Amino acid sequence: MNPISAFFLRNIIPVFFLYGLAFFTTGLALALASRRRSQFRFARAIRPLAAFGILHGAHEWIEMFQKIGLQLGTYTPTVPQEMGRLAVLSLSFLMLLAFGGLGLNLERGGRWRAYLPGAVMTTLWAAALLMVKVVLKPSPTEMIGLADVLLRYLLGIPGALLGTWALRAQQRTFREHKMPQFGRDLGWCAVALFLYGAVGQFFVQPTSLWPSTVVNSTLFLHWFGLPVQLFRAIMASVLAFHMIRALDAFELESQRRLEEAHRAKLRAQAAALEAERRTSREMERLNEELRLTTRELSLLLDLSNLLATPMSLRERLHNVLERIVRSLDFPDAGMILLIGREGGMLHVQAAIGLSPPDGLDGQTPEYRWAMRLGEQCVAQGATICRHLDGITHTLSLERVVREVESPCYSSPLAMVSLPLAFQQQVIGSIVLARIRSEEERSLSTDEFKLMLGVAQQLGLSIENARLHQEAREREKRLGELLHQVVNAQEAERQRIARELHDATAQSLTAIALGLRGVEALLDEDPVVATREIRELKSFSTDALGELRRIISDLRPPQLDDLGLVAALQWYIHEFEKRYEIPTDFAVEGSEFRLPSEYETVLFRITQEALTNIAKHANASRAFVRLEIRPTHICVTVQDDGCGFDPEEVLEGTRPRTGWGLLGIQERALLLGGHYEIHSAPGQGTRIRVRVPLTTEPEDVENTAVVG
Secondary structure (H helix, E strand, C coil): CCHHHHHHHHCHHHHHHHHHHHHHHHHHHHHHHCCCCCCCHHHHCHHHHHHHHHHHHHHHHHHHHHHHHHHHCCCCCCHHHHHHHHHHHHHHHHHHHHHHHHHCCCCCCCHHHHHHHHHHHHHHHHHHHHHHHHHHCCCHHHHHHHHHHHHHHHHHHHHHHHHHHHHHHHHHHHHHCCCHHHHHHHHHHHHHHHHHHHHHCCCECCCCCCCCCCCEHHHHHHHHCCCHHHHHHHHHHHHHHHHHHHCHHHHHHHHHHHHHHHHHHHHHHHHHHHHHHHHHHHHHHHHHHHHHHHHHHHHHHHHHHHHCCCCCHHHHHHHHHHHHHHHCCCCCEEEEEEECCCCCCEEEEEEECCCCHHHCCCCCHHHHHHHHHHHHHHHHCCEEEEECCCCEEEECHHHHHHCCCCCCCCCCEEEEEEEEEECCEEEEEEEEECCCCCCCCCCCHHHHHHHHHHHHHHHHHHHHHHHHHHHHHHHHHHHHHHHHHHHHHHHHHHHHHHHHHHHHHHHHHHHHHHHHHHHHHHHHCHHHHHHHHHHHHHHHHHHHHHHHHHHHHHCCHHHHHCCHHHHHHHHHHHHHHHHCCCEEEEEEECCEECCHHHHHHHHHHHHHHHHHHHHHHCCCCEEEEEEECCCEEEEEEEECCCCCCHHHHHCCCCCCCCCHHHHHHHHHHHCCCEEEEEECCCCCEEEEEEEECCCCCEECCCCCCCC
């Protein structure tokens, strides 16, 4: 035996102490580390490994104390004490098997699967002990040795191999989590555990059980010159050293978790700050929208109040335009154009800052541009912009939301025209311009949106104001018309009374006086009486004709007996004789007998139109056309006279001298129809009335000749 082997054999007690200390230290460090929270699977298996280290270290220290007692000759272990030692050793190996099962994640599908290898190997160990006892029939002391050998073969070596596999698996996990240094430590732990189990536990004490009869601790000492316990102690020390280093992974994980929590906190704080900034910006936006809405509502309220004031529509629109120009930042001039009720022409209703200076006649270039821009706006039904360089373009609502000033136009905005609409129909436009200020001020998006809102509401307000004014004027005209109707009735009664008194009454008086004379002459001179009777007959015929003429003037019997066409033919014939104005009469369509109210109204409309021609037109020729359709009837009366301005007459800009046009209008509305009047000074007049047929007319035989 070489001196080194002899030295270690003499000092085997410190070897056992170092052996047990290494495992106990490893178990204690693992037990302390098991209190940490970790996402590694290795952390769940660390408690059985800690129990293995503590139990295995305790076992080696038990053997150490037994060796001390034997060397001193004061202690000899009994069989029960040896069985206790074997129990501690078996428990340590079972914990090593449990570590391997948990480390390999064998508990998936049931935690009992992690402990299944320990249960199987324990069963095999018990069966092997029973078989050895039956076959070899050893003594109790020999049986303790055999049990120790079988325990290391059937529990120690499989436990070490399974633990080595679990450590290799966790080594890959550390690499995946970017902890390669700890993976290397676990690799050394796996190597140390493998050598400890596969080599250290294979060289057992010599017994009568093969292969311990050949491969045992004596052979190991012979081969390597060292006791196997020293080899086990060295492997345990290597395992303890690298395992303690590998446990620093939990510290790094905690640091990373703290750093991640800190970063999450910083992200949460940043998100909170960003949310606060977004909330602040949203509040600013809402406040700005509220300010703009308040400004818009205030302006719209003022405009509504101005449009409701009791004055003419032109004056109201002038005040409204003045308020808009004064309230907005961009414009210093403006114009409102509306489509007229009659003729559909676009007329300037109000203008501020665009009129010629000092009351000079003519139109400024800005005035003409404003009119042209307003006309384009009404024609296209869209917003039209004009820049200082003379370029005009259409601005869509989507473009308004994004930007007011188009990047294609570097020149500042000079004029903008917005449509005024009512119920999806354009009724006019408003033009806002900046022409007098030397400062170039761009139109902001907020102000443009405000202008859009004002234009939208202004169209509704203007239409309501026009309807209200028309209703008031209509009510006033109806009152005046009623007064005129009453006066006309009284005048007609006076005329009838005068004609009856001057013509019919005198004829009847002459007839009465003549009859008295005839009565006296019948006996004295029958010839003279006969001559007087002839004269009285002539008087009675004249009185009857005069009475019929008066009745015909009131209501022609042809209207009731023969219908509208015959009545119009008769009246036109009488009109030509009375006023010496040639008049053409034409009928188009199928001739139906109309309801009485239709025939009366249409006859009176034609009568009134021809009367106006006779009184005011100074015409040389007149034309009357009657269109009879299944759904409607049209009457057109036209002349080649002097003409007039319909807007001036109908809007009442001058004192009313006649009520013919108003009567025609009211009679047409009475039947649910409408009328059109086209006239201009020196160009004659054309009046067209169209009324719908709400009842089915009767077919009658045409008894009138159209001429």
